[in-house]
Amino acid sequence: MELGEHLKSIIDKVQVNIPFGMFFDGYLELFENTGLNPEICMDADALERYARDDFKKIAAIFKRNGRRITFHGPFADMVPGSQDPGFLQLTRKRLDQMIALIDIFEPVTIVCHPGYDYRRHSYYREAWLETSLETWRAVGEKISRAGSRLMLENVYETDPGQMLPLISELAGPHIGFCFDVGHHFAFGQVPMEAWLDTLGPYLGQFHLHDNSGADDEHRALGHGNIGLQPLFKFLQNRADNPPVLTIEPHRVEDLLPSLEFLQDEIG
Numbered sequence: 001m002e003l004g005e006h007l008k009s010i011i012d013k014v015q016v017n018i019p020f021g022m023f024f025d026g027y028l029e030l031f032e033n034t035g036l037n038p039e040i041c042m043d044a045d046a047l048e049r050y051a052r053d054d055f056k057k058i059a060a061i062f063k064r065n066g067r068r069i070t071f072h073g074p075f076a077d078m079v080p081g082s083q084d085p086g087f088l089q090l091t092r093k094r095l096d097q098m099i100a101l102i103d104i105f106e107p108v109t110i111v112c113h114p115g116y117d118y119r120r121h122s123y124y125r126e127a128w129l130e131t132s133l134e135t136w137r138a139v140g141e142k143i144s145r146a147g148s149r150l151m152l153e154n155v156y157e158t159d160p161g162q163m164l165p166l167i168s169e170l171a172g173p174h175i176g177f178c179f180d181v182g183h184h185f186a187f188g189q190v191p192m193e194a195w196l197d198t199l200g201p202y203l204g205q206f207h208l209h210d211n212s213g214a215d216d217e218h219r220a221l222g223h224g225n226i227g228l229q230p231l232f233k234f235l236q237n238r239a240d241n242p243p244v245l246t247i248e249p250h251r252v253e254d255l256l257p258s259l260e261f262l263q264d265e266i267g
Contacts, residue, residue, distance in 0.1 A: 008035070010263040015039040015070050015246040016255065017207075020046035023058050030252070031062075038062065039246045040105065041072040047097040052104070059105045069105050070205075070244060071148070073098050073112040080115050081132035083124060088131065095139050102146035109149050109205055109244050111178045112139070114166055117156040129165055136170055144174030151178035151205045151244075158189040160198035167202050176204030182248070183207075185226045186216045192230045200234065205244040208258070220254035221247070221261040232265055 011034065018027060019041040031038055040058075062069055074094045082088040095112070102110075114132060121128045140150045152175065157163050167177050177199045184195055196203070210224030211217040217224065235242065247262075249255045 007259050007263055009267060010259055011035055011037075013245060013266075014208075014259075014262065015068070015244060017041060017072060017246055017248040019043055020055075020058070021049065027252075028058070028061070031067075032065065035065070035067070037068040037070075039070040039072055039111070039248075040107075042098045042101065043074050044076060044094060047074065047094060055101055055104050062105075069107045070246065071098065071102075071105070071107040071110040073110055075113045075115075078113065078115055080112075080135040081121065081128035083127055083131065088135070092135060092138075095135075096142075099139070099142050099146060102143065102148050107148050109151050109176075109178075110143055111151045111153050111205060111207070111246075112136075113155050114152050114163065115155070116162060116166075118158065118162065119156075132166060133169055136166070136175065140170060140175040149173075149204065150175045152176075153178040153180050153183075153205075153207060154188075154195070155180065155183050156187050158187065160190070160195045164198060167199060171202040177202040178205040178207060179203055180207035180248075181226055181228065181231060182209040182211050182216060182218060185213055185224075186211050192227070196230055196234050203234075203243055205246065206231065207246050207248050208262075209248045209250075209254075218248055218250035218254070220249065220257040222257065223254070228265070235266060 015038065016036045017039040078091045078094065079087045080091050082091065116128065136150070136152065143150045152167060154163055179195060179199065181192065184192060208221055210219040210221050210226050213225050247255070247258045249258055
């Protein structure tokens with residue numbers, strides 16, 4: 001894929017999400033040739049399948065090329081607030097497996113899903129919150145000691161009030177908020193401004209993709225119905241302390257239009 005010299009400035013500013021295993025399916029060359037900064041998803045498959053030497057090999061390539069790295073933690077079936085000791089133990093094990101790779105990749109941030117879904121957890125919300133706080137305090141401290149910063153991301157939360165008790169209790173130099181605009185538009189029930197007004201003080205990262213509003217479609221930016229003007233205004237106001245920006249394309253053909261959209265909007 002040719003991205004063009006005119007996109008170099010925006011390529012330098014953003015991360016591009018990719019599952020670790022895809023580096024062995026031909027996508028490593030794309031990242032090498034275009035200078036993309038990876039947000040590497042360390043899912044359960046990667047954590048179980050690959051040896052430490054495999055991780056060292058990939059990390060060395062990006063470090064040699066001066067690329068900035070971020071992580072996305074495992075998220076499928078993760079239950080950090082679970083009241084079932086077995087599920088909770090496995091969730092924390094997966095997070096510890098990921099944390100053990102920080103010294104290899106030296107990621108700037110690590111994005112994780114708190115995993116709250118009011119349809120499943122609201123009837124024991126207080127117990128869920130207490131257990132979740134315990135999980136993320138320990139994880140955040142380990143990540144901080146390893147030299148990175150934990151970012152907790154919205155998914156099925158319908159409004160910022162569902163995240164505020166967790167984020168406000170944990171927020172600090174080593175834990176912040178990642179605002180996923182696609183999740184907000186697909187699953188949220190309040191305007192983007194409400195999220196930015198409520199959780200903006202804790203915001204350290206954005207996940208960027210588009211959708212129609214019907215589902216989490218991960219379309220290219222500008223190819224859905226999300227109005228992103230509040231985000232661009234937020235970025236202008238935070239120019240002296242910019243958050244990390246991550247594009248999350250689920251198809252390679254959505255990468256170029258997303259980069260071009262951001263180039264036109266924020267340069």
